[in-house]
Each structure stands twice: as structure tokens, then as C-alpha cells.
Amino acid sequence: MSAVTSFWQVFYTKMEAAALETTIADCLVLVIVATASAYLYNPGKLIRQADPTIAKLFERPQLGLAGVRRVNDSRNIAEKMEETEADVVVFWGSQSGLAESLAHRLGREMIRRFKLRPLVADLSDYEPQTIALIPEGKLALFVMSTYGEGDPSDNAQEFVTWVKSRDVGASALKHIRYGAFGCGNRNYRFYNKVIRDVENCLDKAGAVPILPTGHGNEAEGTTEEVFVEWKHMLFSACKTKLGFTDHDAGYIPSVKVVQDLTAAMDDAELYRPLAAITASPMISRKAPIFCAPIKMRHTIASYSDKSRTCAHLVAGIASQRRVKYRTGDHLLIWPINPAEEVETLLHMVGLDETKDAILRIAPLDEHMALKVPSLTTAHALFSRHLEICAPVSRETIATLAAFAPTAETQSELIALSRDRDSYSEFLANNHVTLLRLLQYTQKSEGMTLWRNLPLSFMIDFLPAMKPRSYSISSSPVQSPREISLSVSVKPTPLVGKPDVLIPGLTSSFLSGGISRDEDMSRLSSIYMQVKTSSFKLPIKPAVPIIMVAAGTGIAPFRAFLQDRAHVATVGHEVGPMILFFGCQSEDDYLYKDELDSLKHGPLVDRLEVVPAFSRSPDHEKMYVNHQVEAKAEQVGQWLVAQGAAIYICGAATMATLVREVVLEAVKAETGWSMDETEAWRLDCKKSRKWHEDVWSETCK
Numbered sequence: 001m002s003a004v005t006s007f008w009q010v011f012y013t014k015m016e017a018a019a020l021e022t023t024i025a026d027c028l029v030l031v032i033v034a035t036a037s038a039y040l041y042n043p044g045k046l047i048r049q050a051d052p053t054i055a056k057l058f059e060r061p062q063l064g065l066a067g068v069r070r071v072n073d074s075r076n077i078a079e080k081m082e083e084t085e086a087d088v089v090v091f092w093g094s095q096s097g098l099a100e101s102l103a104h105r106l107g108r109e110m111i112r113r114f115k116l117r118p119l120v121a122d123l124s125d126y127e128p129q130t131i132a133l134i135p136e137g138k139l140a141l142f143v144m145s146t147y148g149e150g151d152p153s154d155n156a157q158e159f160v161t162w163v164k165s166r167d168v169g170a171s172a173l174k175h176i177r178y179g180a181f182g183c184g185n186r187n188y189r190f191y192n193k194v195i196r197d198v199e200n201c202l203d204k205a206g207a208v209p210i211l212p213t214g215h216g217n218e219a220e221g222t223t224e225e226v227f228v229e230w231k232h233m234l235f236s237a238c239k240t241k242l243g244f245t246d247h248d249a250g251y252i253p254s255v256k257v258v259q260d261l262t263a264a265m266d267d268a269e270l271y272r273p274l275a276a277i278t279a280s281p282m283i284s285r286k287a288p289i290f291c292a293p294i295k296m297r298h299t300i301a302s303y304s305d306k307s308r309t310c311a312h313l314v315a316g317i318a319s320q321r322r323v324k325y326r327t328g329d330h331l332l333i334w335p336i337n338p339a340e341e342v343e344t345l346l347h348m349v350g351l352d353e354t355k356d357a358i359l360r361i362a363p364l365d366e367h368m369a370l371k372v373p374s375l376t377t378a379h380a381l382f383s384r385h386l387e388i389c390a391p392v393s394r395e396t397i398a399t400l401a402a403f404a405p406t407a408e409t410q411s412e413l414i415a416l417s418r419d420r421d422s423y424s425e426f427l428a429n430n431h432v433t434l435l436r437l438l439q440y441t442q443k444s445e446g447m448t449l450w451r452n453l454p455l456s457f458m459i460d461f462l463p464a465m466k467p468r469s470y471s472i473s474s475s476p477v478q479s480p481r482e483i484s485l486s487v488s489v490k491p492t493p494l495v496g497k498p499d500v501l502i503p504g505l506t507s508s509f510l511s512g513g514i515s516r517d518e519d520m521s522r523l524s525s526i527y528m529q530v531k532t533s534s535f536k537l538p539i540k541p542a543v544p545i546i547m548v549a550a551g552t553g554i555a556p557f558r559a560f561l562q563d564r565a566h567v568a569t570v571g572h573e574v575g576p577m578i579l580f581f582g583c584q585s586e587d588d589y590l591y592k593d594e595l596d597s598l599k600h601g602p603l604v605d606r607l608e609v610v611p612a613f614s615r616s617p618d619h620e621k622m623y624v625n626h627q628v629e630a631k632a633e634q635v636g637q638w639l640v641a642q643g644a645a646i647y648i649c650g651a652a653t654m655a656t657l658v659r660e661v662v663l664e665a666v667k668a669e670t671g672w673s674m675d676e677t678e679a680w681r682l683d684c685k686k687s688r689k690w691h692e693d694v695w696s697e698t699c700k
């Protein structure tokens with residue numbers, strides 16, 4: 001993100017604040033705004049007048065996640081490869097960590113199979129144009145995910161902008177041989193768009209693919225299998241096309257784990273997420289990662305499906321003076337693995353007696369980044385730093401077999417890992433986490449423990465714990481020192497046994513658990529981080545807004561309405577608002593009482609709420625898109641004639657249906673063609689009048 005963008009963010013904050021504060025504060029803020037406005041016509045001047053070191057703040061979007069940059073680190077990838085004697089560079093562009101972890105796996109495999117030196121590179125760490133300087137004979141791999149509406153992850157934006165630009169000459173990359181793998185989800189309109197765009201642009205610039213690009217599809221849960229197949233194709237291309245020698249040496253750990261008898265650490269240090277340890281508050285522009293208690297939590301919905309629930313949670317941030325949030329922001333939550341699973345896994349691998357011993361973990365290749373803290377304990381690793389509840393891949397099983405306590409277990413695991421179809425069937429009928437897999441082997445072998453399984457194996461094969469993102473449902477105007485969330489718990493049924501439910505890790509522990517009796521005290525030490533979002537109210541409170549939500553998609557709108565109610569209370573004009581809200585029945589009509597009191601109180605004649613009930617005996621069966629369609633004329637008029645802003649929040653499938661209905665409404669209002677209407681929508685996105693905050697329906 002550039003300094004200019006950041007300036008605009010500050011500006012918007014001030015403008016929002018200007019709309020909300022009371023009279024004296026109004027004047028003060030408006031003075032700031034007026035001063036800021038003077039810069040609007042000349043943002044370059046702002047940058048020149050700012051602190052000359054300010055550019056440093058914006059150099060690395062991913063700093064907080066990727067670790068601290070050493071001052072003399074090069075942003076030239078070719079120089080970095082020379083310095084690290086790397087033969088292969090594995091670039092990653094990732095938002096929530098999957099593409100990043102696949103890139104690290106590729107890096108490890110390159111060492112294991114070909115004895116090559118890989119450099120696993122965060123795309124935001126390097127000047128994109130230096131990719132053209134990578135010497136001939138090296139291999140470049142790209143593992144990248146797609147977000148928003150076919151957009152790159154934050155850390156890949158600069159690279160994607162460059163590779164799509166005219167700056168890249170027709171044969172600028174002709175000496176580069178590459179392979180590409182995308183992480184995406186077919187439920188989204190722009191399925192795997194980023195990797196497709198990157199592939200097109202690399203090809204246009206003359207780069208030579210050594211194999212077809214792979215496309216992981218999260219919607220069908222096939223990313224892992226597709227990745228493994230693509231990886232095998234990559235390795236054969238490495239042998240046949242690049243002449244690499246395959247040494248396939250079995251498992252080689254990427255880290256060394258030793259006990260440190262001198263170190264002493266308290267719980268806060270042990271449980272702090274890696275991102276909080278590596279982020280340097282001096283140069284990171286990211287919000288702080290902090291530990292806060294959940295002060296309140298109560299159930300706010302009930303469903304016919306008793307495994308579902310929804311909770312309202314309030315995190316207290318009174319003691320966190322540096323923590324600020326804005327209406328529409330997200331909160332990242334670092335989950336804690338269930339205590340029972342942690343203890344059983346520790347026992348299973350023979351670490352229960354030494355679980356609290358301080359360990360020092362070091363990468364065997366000094367250029368490889370660690371994915372867990374370097375000083376830790378086995379307990380901290382299993383409870384906070386590794387996703388021990390993640391599904392186990394077929395590939396992991398193949399490697400795990402080498403450490404099996406008995407020959408029978410070993411051959412059973414090898415058989416399981418060899419056949420894709422039988423493993424898919426096994427997965428469809430079993431919730432396979434590492435612990436469950438180890439327990440499964442015990443069924444045939446009695447209580448044999450897996451004492452030979454090295455901790456390095458678990459660090460290498462279990463994904464690093466990643467935070468889950470929730471929309472904040474409170475407004476800082478009403479609750480400056482509290483952050484509330486609306487958390488839905490909807491366990492995923494096993495494909496082959498729909499009565500077996502897999503609970504989402506974070507949502508179920510946050511909301512009280514559906515099958516686990518969690519220790520309340522754990523809720524007092526949750527790590528969180530505010531993540532800014534562009535899902536923001538219009539600067540002027542008089543602008544009409546259309547909000548469309550389903551389920552917990554209502555969260556940011558609760559905050560929006562609190563803001564606008566405040567504006568109305570202090571006597572400012574508030575534009576008309578309509579909220580379309582999809583729920584099953586009155587039982588999950590979230591925040592109904594609050595909405596009613598706003599409608600009849602500060603937002604009287606300003607707010608219309610249109611529920612759509614999909615399973616209510618008292619109402620016609622309807623989804624939220626049907627209600628938008630029923631009011632198509634009003635929606636079209638508001639958007640076109642009155643310059644309303646529209647917001648859609650909820651599942652991606654719902655957003656797609658709503659988008660279609662809204663575009664039809666605008667088309668009918670204007671008489672435009674569908675192409676013209678879509679062009680108008682894209683303009684609205686640019687001018688921040690069309691906002692979507694959507695997610696795929698996988699459990700968090």
C-alpha cells in the first residue's frame with residue numbers, strides 16, 4: 001500500500017469522525033479535514049513534506065507475517081538468489097496462508113528430492129522488475145491465491161500490477177522457466193483468476209512454462225490432491241526438461257530441535273503468535289497483535305439443526321491503549337487447539353512428560369524462515385502454533401509410515417497413501433487429523449505409542465496456525481473500548497457420514513463449543529489483531545445506503561447502524577437506509593430487538609428492514625435475493641438517481657445471486673446493456689459505492 005493510499009485512509013477516518021463527533025470536536029476535526037483537503041489536490045506535496053523516512057513504513061505489506069527485514073536485505077531477487085546460492089525460487093502470494101505453506105512444502109521437497117537450494121520468497125519482499133534479472137538456468141515457481149473479485153493477495157499486488165503492465169517487454173522473461181499453481185475456489189466468479197493472469201503475462205513476456213499450471217479448488221476440497229499431482233508432474237518435468245537428478249532420500253527435517261536448559265519463558269511469551277514476535281513495532285505499519293479477554297458471550301440464535309448456533313461476543317480492549325478500530329473493520333483471532341486433543345497428541349507421540357521443556361528450534365538452512373517461534377515448548381507448539389486439527393494429506397501419510405511403531409502399521413499406511421481413491425473414501429468417512437490417524441493405527445495395534453515420530457516431522461507437516469477473520473459488529477462510536485463479534489458455528493458434516501460433524505476450530509471455541517467443554521479461562525488469553533477493511537460507510541452521512549446480509553453477514557451493518565444512529569442523535573442529517581436480511585426464521589433473526597428500537601428510535605423514517613425467511617412456518621419461503629428483486633425498482637432508483645452506496649455481506653453464493661439481481665435492477669432503471677451495467681458497477685467499486693465482504697462456506 002502506498003503512502004498516498006494511507007493518507008486517504010487517514011483522511012477518510014477524519015471525515016468519518018467529523019460526521020460523528022459532537023459540536024466542539026466537530027470543529028476541531030473539520031479544521032484537520034480542511035487542512036487535509038488542501039493536500040487532496042496535490043498528494044505528491046504531502047509525501048514530500050512528510051517525514052523523509054516515511055517511505056520505509058510502506059515498503060513491506062507483509063512485514064508482520066513474514067518477519068523482520070534485515071537492513072541490508074536486498075529487494076533484488078536475482079541478487080538474493082546469488083547471495084543464497086539458490087537454484088530455484090518459489091514465490092508465494094497468499095492472504096490466509098495456504099499458498100504460503102504450499103510454497104514452503106515445495107521448497108523442502110526441492111532439497112529432499114533434488115538436493116537443490118530453494119529460496120522461498122514472499123512476493124512483496126522483492127522489486128517485481130528484478131525477476132527479469134534471474135539468471136538463465138534457474139527455475140521460478142509461483143504459488144498464488146485469488147481474493148475479492150479476482151484480486152491478488154495483499155503481498156502480491158505490486159508483482160501482479162507489474163507483470164500485467166506494459167513495462168514488461170515481449171521477450172523480457174524469455175530466459176525464465178517457470179511453473180505455477182493457484183489456490184482458489186470455484187464458488188467465486190473469478191475462479192483462480194490471479195494465477196491465470198500471471199500465467200498469461202509470463203507467457204507474453206516469453207517465459208517458458210515447464211508444465212501446465214495447477215488450479216486448486218477449495219470448493220470441492222481438492223486443493224491438496226491437485227497440488228500433489230501437480231507436484232509430481234513438476235518433479236518429472238524437472239528431471240526430463242531440466243536434467244535435475246532425483247535423490248528421493250525420504251524424510252529430511254528442515255529444522256533442528258534441541259532442548260534449551262538455560263532459557264526461561266512465561267506463558268505470555270510462549271503463546272504469543274509468531275507474527276507478534278517477528279513484527280517490529282518500530283517499522284511495522286500493521287496494527288498491534290494483542291491479548292484480550294472475552295468479557296461477554298451469549299447465544300443469539302437457535303436453529304432447527306441443533307448443531308448450529310450463533311453467539312455475540314465482546315472482547316474488552318480497555319487496557320490496550322494502542323488498539324483502535326473503525327466501523328467495518330475485521331478482527332483476526334488466533335485459535336487455540338482443544339486442550340483434550342493437545343494432551344492426547346502429546347501423549348501419543350511420547351512428549352507428555354517433557355511438554356513444558358523449553359526447546360530451541362533452528363532452520364537447517366539459514367535462509368529458510370521458521371514457521372513457529374524459535375523458543376517454545378511442545379505444549380505451546382501443539383496448543384497455539386500448529387494446526388493439529390487440520391486434515392492430514394495423503395502425502396503426509398506416506399512420509400509418516402517411515403516412523404510407524406510396527407511393520408503392520410507401516411504397510412497399512414503405505415497402502416492408504418498409495419491409492420488416491422481409497423484415501424478419498426477414507427477421508428469421506430473419517431475426520432482425519434494427525435491424532436486421529438495415529439489413534440486409528442492403534443485400533444489394529446493396541447496402545448503402541450509413536451515415540452519415534454520426531455517433533456521436527458510435526459513442525460514440517462502440520463500447517464502453521466493461522467488467524468481467522470471476523471467482521472466486527474460494534475462501532476467505536478458507541479463502544480470505543482470493546483469489540484464485538486457475531487460468531488456463527490456451523491460444523492461441516494463428513495461427506496460419507498453426514499451425522500458426523502466437524503466443528504470449526506475458532507468459532508466453536510469462541511462461542512462455547514458444541515461438543516467440547518472448553519475451559520473458560522482460555523478465553524482470557526486470546527490473541528487478536530484489528531485488520532482494516534475498505535468496507536466503510538460513505539463519508540457523508542446523508543448518502544443513502546443499501547445493505548444486503550445473510551446470517552452473520554449482518555455484523556458490519558449492526559456497526560453501520562450504530563454509527564448512523566449516533567449521527568442522527570447529534571442532529572445531523574442521515575440518508576435513507578434499507579437493510580435486506582436473510583435468515584431461516586424469527587429464531588435466527590439476529591439483533592431483531594436492536595433493529596426494531598433503531599427503526600422506532602433515532603433512525604425513524606430513515607431505516608427500512610426487509611427480512612427474508614427461508615424456513616419459517618409463518619412466512620413465505622424466500623432468500624434475500626428474492627427480497628431485493630421484489631424491491632428492484634427502488635434499488636435501481638436509489639443506486640442510479642440518488643447515488644446510494646451498496647454493501648453485500650455474507651456467503652459468496654448469496655453475494656453472486658444478489659449481484660445479479662441488483663445489476664438487473666440498474667439495467668431496467670437505465671436501459672443500459674449488461675456490459676454497460678457491469679462497467680458502471682466496476683466504476684462504483686472504484687469510487688467506493690459498491691462493497692462486498694463475502695466468504696466461502698467452510699468452517700473457521
Ligand SMILES: Cc1cc2nc3c(=O)[nH]c(=O)nc-3n(C[C@H](O)[C@H](O)[C@H](O)COP(=O)(O)O)c2cc1C
Pocket residue numbers: 093094095096097098099100144145146147148149150151153183184185186188189190191192193218693694695696
Ligand atoms: C473473501 C474471499 C474472497 C475470495 N475470492 C476468490 C475469488 O475471487 N476467486 C477464487 O478462485 N477464490 C477466491 N477465494 C478463495 C481463496 O482463493 C482460497 O480460500 C485460497 O485457498 C486462499 O489461499 P491463501 O490462504 O493462500 O490466501 C476467496 C476467499 C475469500 C475468503
